[in-house]
Amino acid sequence: MKKKILIIDDDLDMCALLSGFLMRNSYDVEVSYSAIQGIAKFKQSNFDIVICDFRLGDKDGKDVLLEIKAHNPNTIVLIITGYSDIKIAVEVIKLGAFDYITKPLIPDEVLNVLKNALLRYNVAERQSNNPFKSSHLKDDSSFLTGRAESTKELYRQVEIVATTDYSIILYGESGTGKEVIAKKIHDLSGRRDKPFIAMDCGTLSKELAGSELFGHVKGAFTGAQSDKEGHFEMANDGTLFLDEVGNLSYEIQASLLRVIQERKFKRVGGTKEMSLNIRIIVASNENLQDAYRKGKFREDLYHRFNEFCIHLPPLRQRKEDIPLFAGFFLKKTCAELNKEIKGFSPDVLEMFANYTWPGNLREYRNVIRRSVLLCNDEVITANLLPAEIILQFANKEYKGDGSVYNENKHAELSIFAPVKKDVYLKDTAAKAEYEEIMRVLKEVNFNKTKAAIILNVDRKTLYNKIKNYEN
Structure with missing residues (x-):
């Protein structure tokens, strides 16, 4: 029997792409374009899973989550967040969401989260008939x-x-x-x-x-x-x-x-x-x-x-344990996904050591699970990490190769250019401009529209400047 999924998102293109993808993978999918409409539809029918964007026009995802859990605590809820919203992701998990998915959505990752959600929920039901049992860790x-x-x-x-x-x-x-x-x-x-x-x-x-x-x-x-x-x-x-x-x-x-x-x-x-x-x-x-x-x-x-x-x-106070947990989670995930990955590149381990891990071990485990899923080589490299880790590290000192996702175009932009040995005045000015752009982006939680206003440039110019760092 097909599992029923309700998608709640005010982004029509996102809904069309995600619903089409899930239906092609044998899910029964319905869509709502507002929180109020989605809650009403949920109460009128039975859904196994709700995938809800956190930032909706009429309510936020937290309100939707609470109403869904109050009506039917057995429902699996997945929240879609932006890569800069890790604190929000931690909060919704605390309130009962099974997991969160960061934008841009990666098809294989979405399927893997759905598979794990249904598998773990069914195991928990067989063991204790307990819809509130924690699924994390x-x-x-x-x-x-x-x-x-x-x-x-x-x-x-x-x-x-x-x-x-x-x-x-x-x-x-x-x-x-x-x-x-x-x-x-x-x-x-x-x-x-x-x-x-x-x-x-x-x-x-x-x-x-x-x-x-x-x-x-x-x-x-x-x-x-x-x-x-x-x-x-x-x-x-x-x-x-x-x-x-x-x-x-x-x-x-x-x-x-x-x-x-x-x-x-x-x-x-x-x-x-x-x-x-x-x-x-x-x-x-x-x-x-x-x-x-x-x-x-x-x-x-x-x-x-x-x-x-x-x-x-918290994990940030257990620096000596961070490499151990990397190996621990890597081994478990490789066994789960039937992959053979030997380890992590040196810059990845350096990023892990310097990241603040606001979501602690739960976030760490999810980062490695995501990286293993995306990895097609023997070693996990920096370009497989979520953007929040790369960006936090880059704001201090970036030594390796990394990339972040363009939220709107779903394309990867390599914005961290290696420093050349011969540094001329032009290079120095470009580096200063880059550092100022990154500082402003960090202040506004990487909202490019707000950053463009503060920097007194239009959004297109800001994108072009970021794109130039590829060269």
Whole structure:
């Protein structure tokens, strides 16, 4: 049976190209040219996947994502972003998007993301019937021992607390691998042979939270057509991991506190009381102590969770680990795609070491997966990397060969010209002009229209100047 895809994008040409491509690859595709129209169409029909541009005229992709997840949390949502919008991409994943795709869209990459989304979702459904289970990094739970001092301290704390039954708070930026650490703690504990169940509280609406946590009985509310196990019940005797626990409503926090204190719970609408033997690990990218002081989180619940606390360092503070993770993700992706790639060129490794990695390990893994997919040689070179990495490196000091994509024409422009040995006045002026163009582009998040206005040239002139750097 064909999978149904809804594309929501106000770019008519993009919709035509993408829908035609997907239909040729055996998907059933419908298109909407506005957020409001797309949401209405989604609610009228059943779609397996929604591909939505983040920047729409009437709403942004975040609003569309939240409405879709509130209506049907099982739907896979992919967000299209510009290459300069990595922070937005991280945010939408936190809100429940399965993944993001950067412009310009590369056909093989789109197909690969769709394939992985459907594969992982089906596996998760068979294992736990859990539509909220995080899909990112969970296949990397084989764990990698790092060399950085912050990494060694992290592992030391994991090993110490794993053998206890303490409740744990994990703090870390999005993408630092909090679920991987929670699973490692479970695997080292006495509960290792019991279930490990993960739940992303960031995607839960107030109406769904009680049912997802505690389950429900048939007829408990409109749409409850059969009995359903909640995450507490599925994780009984094992470990329950609650990601972004700070997003739970105050009302649900009160229910959670009662269950943890009494070690008993009832399904929503049910009368049967069930005993609970469970270890709880929670995660947050904001300080829960600060949250309760601001009245956003219950203090008594915070103290229940805070028997032990672990801070996960961001990737930019683990420089020594960056080459190790490059090899780790390369090996896994090559096995997945049945490719033989030996490694990375020296300038790629230098770019990896100097990039800030706002999306942390999740972003790093996705960058390497994309590069392996595009690579037709034995070594991954700089031209295969996303533009945000090349541009950030170029703004400091660019030594290798690289290219970025022209957003409008979908053509590659090599804008980083090698410095000649004989530098004349003309070369110096050209270099100064190039550096000023790059500085302005960075300030406006690489919006060429805004950059042209600031530089007091028309858009066509700006493109021509950039093109000249090919020579």
